[in-house]
Amino acid sequence: MTTIRGRFTAMMTTMTMMTLAAALGGCGEAKEAAAAPATLESHSCAVKVAAKASPVIYEGRAEGPDREKVEEEAWADVCAKLPEALRGSCKDESKWSVSISGGSASAGGPTTFSKTITLQEKAEERVFSGEAASPASLDEACAAATLAACKAAGAEGDCVAAGLFEPRGRSSQTTRKTVAAPQ
Numbered sequence: 001m002t003t004i005r006g007r008f009t010a011m012m013t014t015m016t017m018m019t020l021a022a023a024l025g026g027c028g029e030a031k032e033a034a035a036a037p038a039t040l041e042s043h044s045c046a047v048k049v050a051a052k053a054s055p056v057i058y059e060g061r062a063e064g065p066d067r068e069k070v071e072e073e074a075w076a077d078v079c080a081k082l083p084e085a086l087r088g089s090c091k092d093e094s095k096w097s098v099s100i101s102g103g104s105a106s107a108g109g110p111t112t113f114s115k116t117i118t119l120q121e122k123a124e125e126r127v128f129s130g131e132a133a134s135p136a137s138l139d140e141a142c143a144a145a146t147l148a149a150c151k152a153a154g155a156e157g158d159c160v161a162a163g164l165f166e167p168r169g170r171s172s173q174t175t176r177k178t179v180a181a182p183q
Contacts (some may be wrong), residue, residue, distance in 0.1 A: 040177045044133040045142035048169040049149045049160055055120050058082055063114040070102070074115040082119070090119070097122055127168050128153040138172055145170075 060078025062070045079090035089095045102115035130148025134141040143158075150159035159165040 037178050037180045040135075040179060042133060042135055042175045042177075043138040043141040043172070044131070044175075045138065045145040045170065045172040046129060046131045047142060047145040047149045047167065048127050048129050049146070049153060049165040050125050050127045050168045051153070052164065052166050053123060053125070055123070058119045060117045061115070063112055065110050065112060067104075067113045070113045070115045071100075071117075074100075074102075074117045078117045078119055086121075095122055096120065126153075128165075138174055142170065142172060 058078050058081045060074045060076070060081060062073030062077055064070045064073070075091070079087055082090055086095075097120040099118040099120075100115065101118075102113065104111050104113045106112070128149050130145045130150070130152055132141050132144030132148055134144065146158055146160055150157065150165065153159060153165060155162075155164055160167055
């Protein structure tokens, strides 16, 4: 026969073990949830933009019976069309892209020569850069980098979408880092 004290001790032992088992079971789940590693992403982007080129083209023409004189007259015609400040550099091929075309025609009589000289200014292209990062997405990082490049160029907003500038390069990177939770 068991005594009350024996039953009480058995009951307390059982309750203690159940409480302990419940507590340990819960802690085990909490440890597993806390111990799950987390993946962090970061996105970075660099964008380069340049102003759209609007080439200024000057054209001079001449025709006549003397081939050499026709070329001289074509040069004189194109040089006269340049702004005063640029006329001194008219034949400077480091400042101008030069295109010369011509021909001759003879219809049973004297030969007529024609010459066309086209000058296009060689513009120095200025490229502007912008960089940005975003934890959200690569698209967001590149959009912010484009805005930064446009700002560096002195333009407001998205100058590429507005048609004022052209993209000249883009590099991007997404970094994923797995971080283990502290134990």
